Each structure stands twice: as C-alpha cells, then as structure tokens.
Amino acid sequence: MVPSHQAQLASVAAVKEELARTILLDICTQDTISLTRAYEALILRESQGIKPETPMEWKVCTNCSKIFHDDYNTDTACHYHMGEMEPDDDFDVWADTDERIHGPIASEENKEEFPEGFIWDCCDKLGTDPGCQTSRHESPEETLAKEAEESRPTSASRTGTGAAEVASLEVGSDAQPVKRQRTE
Ligand SMILES: [Zn+2]
Numbered sequence: 086m087v088p089s090h091q092a093q094l095a096s097v098a099a100v101k102e103e104l105a106r107t108i109l110l111d112i113c114t115q116d117t118i119s120l121t122r123a124y125e126a127l128i129l130r131e132s133q134g135i136k137p138e139t140p141m142e143w144k145v146c147t148n149c150s151k152i153f154h155d156d157y158n159t160d161t162a163c164h165y166h167m168g169e170m171e172p173d174d175d176f177d178v179w180a181d182t183d184e185r186i187h188g189p190i191a192s193e194e195n196k197e198e199f200p201e202g203f204i205w206d207c208c209d210k211l212g213t214d215p216g217c218q219t220s221r222h223e224s225p226e227e228t229l230a231k232e233a234e235e236s237r238p239t240s241a242s243r244t245g246t247g248a249a250e251v252a253s254l255e256v257g258s259d260a261q262p263v264k265r266q267r268t269e
C-alpha cells in the first residue's frame with residue numbers, strides 16, 4: 086500500500102541535508118520543469134537576502150551528464166555507457182516508422198523519448214538500463230586534459246622512419262604497438 090500524502094511528506098521533511106541535496110539534484114536532472122522551479126525558488130530567496138549556506142562549485146559530468154561536486158565524488162559515483170544507442174529492431178514503434186517520412190530513427194529526440202526502443206552497443210542492454218561502466222564523475226576540464234594527454238605524440242614513435250611511415254603511423258588510432266612488433 087502506498088503511504089498517505091501526509092506520511093510521504095513527513096518522510097521527506099525528515100531527510101538529512103546531504104541526501105536532500107542528492108535527491109533534489111536527481112529530480113532536477115531528470116525533469117527540466119523541476120529544475121526551473123528549483124532554480125527560481127533559489128533566485129527568489131537570494132533576492133530576499135537568503136544566501137546558500139555553503140556556496141559550492143558544481144560540475145556536469147561528461148560521462149553521465151549528472152551534476153556532481155568534487156567533495157562527493159567517489160570511484161563508484163558515476164554510471165554510464167561508453168557505446169552508442171542502436172535502434173532495437175523488435176521495438177513496435179519502429180515497425181511503424183518510415184525514416185523517409187519521420188526522419189532517422191536513431192535521432193537524439195527518439196533516444197530521449199523512447200529509450201526503451203534502443204540497445205546499448207557496449208553491453209547489449211536496454212536503453213533504459215543503468216550504465217555498464219562505473220567510475221568517478223569526470224568534469225569537462227578533466228576530460229579535455231585527458232584527451233590532450235592521449236593525443237600527444239610520443240617521441241619513440243617518431244624516430245628513424247621515413248616520412249611515409251610516420252604518416253601511416255599517425256593515421257592509426259593506436260599505431261605504436263604495431264611498430265614495436267617489427268623487430269627485423
Ligand atoms: Zn553499456
């Protein structure tokens with residue numbers, strides 16, 4: 086049986102501060118109307134001189150798109166998929182969808198509106214299933230720094246080869262191991 090309205094309110098009223106923040110963020114991440122209402126309530130209170138107790142810097146995670154703070158980031162805080170959402174051929178709605186009329190099935194709008202009609206190609210799970218990857222949340226700055234680190238050429242891959250070979254090495258995304266195997 087679902088508890089009464091009053092009982093639900095009493096439970097919500099008794100929630101600890103940190104959990105309240107997490108729940109509020111979850112609600113606001115899933116629902117833009119709630120986000121707008123929460124934001125407007127915050128602006129209203131600020132205009133009345135009520136400042137937030139602990140001004141903190143929140144970031145948006147590049148893996149899972151959720152909002153996080155470094156103080157509450159752990160190795161298991163972030164769940165995401167590393168692959169792409171592919172249309173599920175067994176999904177009824179797609180059977181009635183003509184891409185020539187309705188546009189591509191694998192559009193961002195469809196992925197948002199019908200996540201249950203997609204399969205993650207990283208783990209073959211449903212579009213609505215929680216992420217198969219677990220990690221720390223990652224800020225846009227951290228992602229940029231990581232990408233810069235990965236794209237930096239190592240000096241070892243650039244010695245003693247002709248121009249053509251260097252060019253072909255740069256084409257491959259991970260060409261270094263191939264070169265190391267050639268020992269003759
Ligand atoms: Zn996955």
Ligand SMILES: [Zn+2]
Binds near residue numbers: 223
């Ligand atoms: Zn995350």
